[in-house]
Amino acid sequence: MLKKLLFIVVVFTVAFLKAQSTDPLKAKDTLAQNKWVDTLLNKMTIDEKIGQLFMVQAYSNKDEKHSVFIEDLIEKHHIGGLIFMQGTPEKQAQLNNKYQSISKIPLLIGFDGEWGLDMRLKNTYRFPWNMTLGAIRDNSLITAFGVQVGKHCKRLGIHINFAPVVDVNTNPENPIIGNRSFGENRDNVTDKALAFIQGMQSQHVLANAKHFPGHGDTSTDSHKTLPVLDFTIERLDSIELYPYKKLFQNNLTSVMVAHLSVKALEPNVELPTSLSEKVITGLLKEKMNFQGLILTDALNMKGSANYAKPGDVDLAAVLAGNDILLIPEDVPAAITKIKNALSENILTEERLDYSVRKILKAKFWAGLNEFKLVELENLNEGLNSITDKILHRKLVEGSISLLKNESLVFPIQNLDKKRIAYVKLGDADNNDFVDMLKNYTNVDEVSATNLDDLIVKLKRYNLVVVGYHKSNLNPWKDYKFKNNELVWLQEIARTNTIILDVFASPYSLLQIKTFENVEGLLMSYQNSKISQEVSAQMIFGAIEAKGKLPVSIKNVFSEGHGLMSTSLNRLAYSIPEDVGLNSEKLKRIDSIAKEVIEQKMAPGLQVLVARKGKVVYNKSFGFHTDEEKVSVKNSHIYDVASMTKILASLPLIMELEEQNVLQLESTLGSLLPKLKNTNKDTLTVKEVLSHYGRLKAWIPFYFSTLDSITKKPSKDYYREKYSKKFPIEVAKNLYLVKNYKDSIFDRITKADQRLNVGYKYSDLSYFLFKDFIENYYKQNLDELTQERFYKSLGANKIGYLPLNKFPINNIVPTEKDDYYRFQLVQGYVHDMGAAMQGGIGGHAGLFSNANDVAKIMQLYLQKGFYGGKRYFKTETIDKFNHRYYENHSVRKGIGFDKPQIKEEEKATCGCVSNKSFGHSGFTGTYTWADPESELIYVFLSNRVYPTMDNKGLVKYNIRTEIQQFIQDAIIAD
Incomplete structure (x- = not known):
């Protein structure tokens, strides 16, 4: 038994020894980078060095009191970075310029933009969620997505985007990851993440893979408690940690460490991975040889905040090996704790310099050595371009997945022989879907207050399109069918030929008892306007369906399943630039x-x-x-x-x-x-x-x-x-x-x-x-x-x-x-x-x-x-x-x-x-x-x-x- 355990440890160790052999933060002009970093570092006081470790949350939708608070942190405590939260791009740009102008060393600006700046900011562009993107076969589209997000970040003065999520979501009941993951297949998650990273980092915006070592198979939310991953090292190596190995080999610039309890990695089950030296220094830095920036997940989350008091948590995070402390609860208290640790030789200045040097290298890599204020003119236009719209449409077209097509009911042919009804399930808007369906032929909207009346009304139709529409507001919104909807769906399917189109998480399909009577099944993933319009066009064969399911649905539909449909050469509907026309003209x-x-x-x-x-x-x-x-x-x-x-x-x-x-x-x-x-x-x-x-x-x-x-x-x-x-x-x-x-x-x-x-x-x-x-x-x-x-x-x-x-x-x-x-x-x-x-x-x-x-x-x-x-x-x-x-x-x-x-x-x-x-x-x-x-x-x-x-x-x-x-x-x- 001991020999077997030693063998596992050796294999586990060797697997990560060469995970990252180069420094991802190294700039092309290494001499200039080293000179810039050394010049700044040699002039910095201890207080200024400690300040570089903090990335504090800043809002552009709060009052002057909040702005003064941030200014105070910059001027008195020399914080090294800000993560902007809710607000508007115009206000954020103004505040960004204001804060940068008073900072002695340019601030590293962070942002949570997993599906674009819309994740936090109003009036910015929203791309599809990762689960939707996970259905795309052509990864060059994901690279293009990364490029556009990178351009948006660059335009708004953002240097590090906390994306992509690389959690392999193997738990359908995961309350916090779910739609934020590319799916349950480690290879697909890895390939999608790599494509996104390469796109975004091509714009010199640091990517950030999260949530290390892996938040995909949890049933609790680390914002509220400390989730537990009770898996063997073998399992962690083969699933949760798998994406990181490939990403490290391909110059990923930063990693965010999650607040998790992983006994196989950290025997103290109460100690979050974000504060564990064994996880961060032992595994991530030494065994996996990661040389990029290491950030904690937000330290105000209960997963870490419940472990110790503010200040103590921050010191523990530094001692564990983190470089940046994200969203600390009390910066002055944390600074005091860190300074005391230095004076007591619990923490060495050499260790502090190590992280500060990495932070400064990252700033140079992101272009902060030639810092420029954010240009306010035409900001909205720059963040909401025609290129974004075309790309969004391509992403949706590539993702929508045809899961079942019995009797070739999809796409709809022989319109002269079809009497088509549409029935809505779900509680979200469906207008764009219905309007687009009606562009192709007569489609009658049929509804009733009870199931019996509905079934009677549907007797005159020989095809029923059932649309299931759930909120597209954010990835965490409820996607589940109501019990009565499941009953109605089964009875409609039993008595009619149907095409079921689901505008919600694919996990909603887990509730459906049987698909036996469902002739056509289309997974559209999200209830956005574009998804509704594109999906309707696919139903009528104007666009081909080519997506693949990023998660498995029981033993009915396997991960990666997706039927290809053929085009019927009907008119499609798009925007002018998609066909080489200028919309302004x-x-x-x-x-x-x-x-x-x-x-x-x-x-x-x-x-x-x-x-x-x-x-x-x-x-x-x-x-x-x-x-x-x-x-x-x-x-x-x-x-x-x-x-x-x-x-x-x-x-x-x-x-x-x-x-x-x-x-x-x-x-x-x-x-x-x-x-x-x-x-x-x-x-x-x-x-x-x-x-x-x-x-x-x-x-x-x-x-x-x-x-x-x-x-x-x-x-x-x-x-x-x-x-x-x-x-x-x-x-x-x-x-x-x-x-x-x-x-x-x-x-x-x-x-x-x-x-x-x-x-x-x-x-x-x-x-x-x-x-x-x-x-x-x-x-x-x-x-x-x-x-x-x-x-x-x-x-x-x-x-x-x-x-x-x-x-x-x-x-x-x-x-x-x-x-x-x-x-x-x-x-x-x-x-x-x-x-x-x-x-x-x-x-x-x-x-x-x-x-x-x-x-x-x-x-x-x-x-x-x-x-x-x-x-x-x-x-x-x-x-x-x-x-x-x-x-x-x-x-x-x-x-x-x-x-x-x-x-x-x-x-x-x-x-x-x-x-x-x-x-x-x-x-x-x-x-x-x-x-x-x-x-x-x-x-x-x-x-x-x-x-x-x-x-x-x-x-x-x-x-x-x-x-x-x-x-x-x-x-x-």
């Missing part, structure tokens, strides 16, 4: 939108910008009308007018071309027998859709239905009520005679052709194609577009006849019609010809919001693929997005508008590629996509309000001016 759109409204070019508008498959700008401005009663929202829909051509008719025509039902060279006479032997007979599909077929621009069909005297709708053609003879609803309380549809076709058939060959924009061919398409499929365009495209695209805010689907207050009015319908046109198509077809025209009649227009444009940009489904062949998109009559100065493709050939045409800003395509609409709408820049632009307005004579939007080329702004916002590579 895009703000020019806000300014011009304001100008549009102020100059009454339109009462309101929507603008959307997407690039590289991500919507990065989607805003609504103004009101529905000049009465300013209803504000425009992103969910509200506009009459898109002629954009109908490429959003409704063209997809059906392309589909028919792929099916060989028609070809580009097909004649109209061969498709529509009524056109045989007419002047339209030999016109080809290619000619008329390129606007090269010599068709008239338009025919004002409604003129002939007006009374010749009153100039109002004639009783011969209209009635105020629906009947079988008058079934065509043109507007509110206005119904057109049934047989007038035939008259429209006949008038087009008999219309003269233009004499001149060349380009002339015309709506008439779309009247003809509507007739052909509807006869071929035996369905109207409304039904066809919904069933064949919009439903499966998740484009639920686009379609004809909006009053049948949406509340009237969600539909933006167009014109105060005083020439045909004599009413405010709201929910009815503005175009008169489309109205006379019952609101379903091939050339007009479609209503949409910007988001759904963008989905179809993205489908085109992706050459016919979207949402995991191929709608068109690549060659079909190329075939229709081509100018066949460019030599005749025709800029149009087949259906698609194209950039101008003649400068005076102003079809675009002149800043897009020839591969680009789109369309505009008479009501003040516009959309454009460019394969080269990967940009999509959507502009919706009701510029025809109050009347179509309102032409300011057209006169000043507002739509293409905005297009130029977007192009100018592209950041050069």
